[in-house]
Amino acid sequence: MDLSQNVKAVREKIAAAARAAGRNPEEISLCAATKVQSDDAIRAAIAAGIRVCGENRVQELTAHLEANAYVGAQVHFIGHLQTNKVKQVVGRVDLIHSVDSPKLLQAIHSQADRLGIVQDILLEVNVAREESKGGCLPEDLPALAELARNRSGVRLRGLMAIPPISTVSGSNRKYFSETRQFLVDIIGKMSDNKPCLSMGMSADFEDAILEGATLVRVGTALFGPRPSMGAAR
Numbered sequence: 001m002d003l004s005q006n007v008k009a010v011r012e013k014i015a016a017a018a019r020a021a022g023r024n025p026e027e028i029s030l031c032a033a034t035k036v037q038s039d040d041a042i043r044a045a046i047a048a049g050i051r052v053c054g055e056n057r058v059q060e061l062t063a064h065l066e067a068n069a070y071v072g073a074q075v076h077f078i079g080h081l082q083t084n085k086v087k088q089v090v091g092r093v094d095l096i097h098s099v100d101s102p103k104l105l106q107a108i109h110s111q112a113d114r115l116g117i118v119q120d121i122l123l124e125v126n127v128a129r130e131e132s133k134g135g136c137l138p139e140d141l142p143a144l145a146e147l148a149r150n151r152s153g154v155r156l157r158g159l160m161a162i163p164p165i166s167t168v169s170g171s172n173r174k175y176f177s178e179t180r181q182f183l184v185d186i187i188g189k190m191s192d193n194k195p196c197l198s199m200g201m202s203a204d205f206e207d208a209i210l211e212g213a214t215l216v217r218v219g220t221a222l223f224g225p226r227p228s229m230g231a232a233r
Ligand SMILES: *Cc1c(COP(=O)(O)O)cnc(C)c1O
Pocket: 033, 035, 056, 078, 079, 162, 200, 201, 202, 203, 217, 218, 219, 220, 221, 232, 233
């Protein structure tokens, strides 16, 4: 496994998908999903050109921050976040992707307020309405976006979605397209003129780009397969 070759290959695929969609490849950020990776693997990824790291466990985030593993990159929190852990995340990451309830939003706002900062967030939408998944239901998005607009401790930057694991090429395009439409629906509630649409993983990031993703979260295609303990969330 050659990390810098993988970074290059993924970037080339991102660029090709962007061109196929008539988009500028520079509109699309590559977020390396670093769960179960070591401090050194993260440093190597940054040395290979990665500029955004996405963590999904608070414990790993804390350990990597203490080890200064992310120097040179932004850090995003992309996993499910429990309300009782917001103190370990707010103000320590550039963007939280997984805000999916009024309670979590309020907890992030309160902690940001206490710190005197504004925390950038995305709302996560459970686009395929899967029982097992985080994310709010599509019909709850407008109210959650409105709440975000009224909380000074958070700045709503866009949406994130994790559709079902893609088995057949193209199988998730309808979910990506729906997610993009949800973003259009709430855009009036955002101050941002360049909203973030976080969708697409190793198996389907090209389809996500065809449907408007501005940030793709890629793990396996960069770092190779994870040990089976590294479940998706
Ligand atoms: C692990 C993970 C990814 C990346 O998954 P791969 O299939 O390894 O690319 C993306 N997003 C989230 C939220 C993840 O937990």
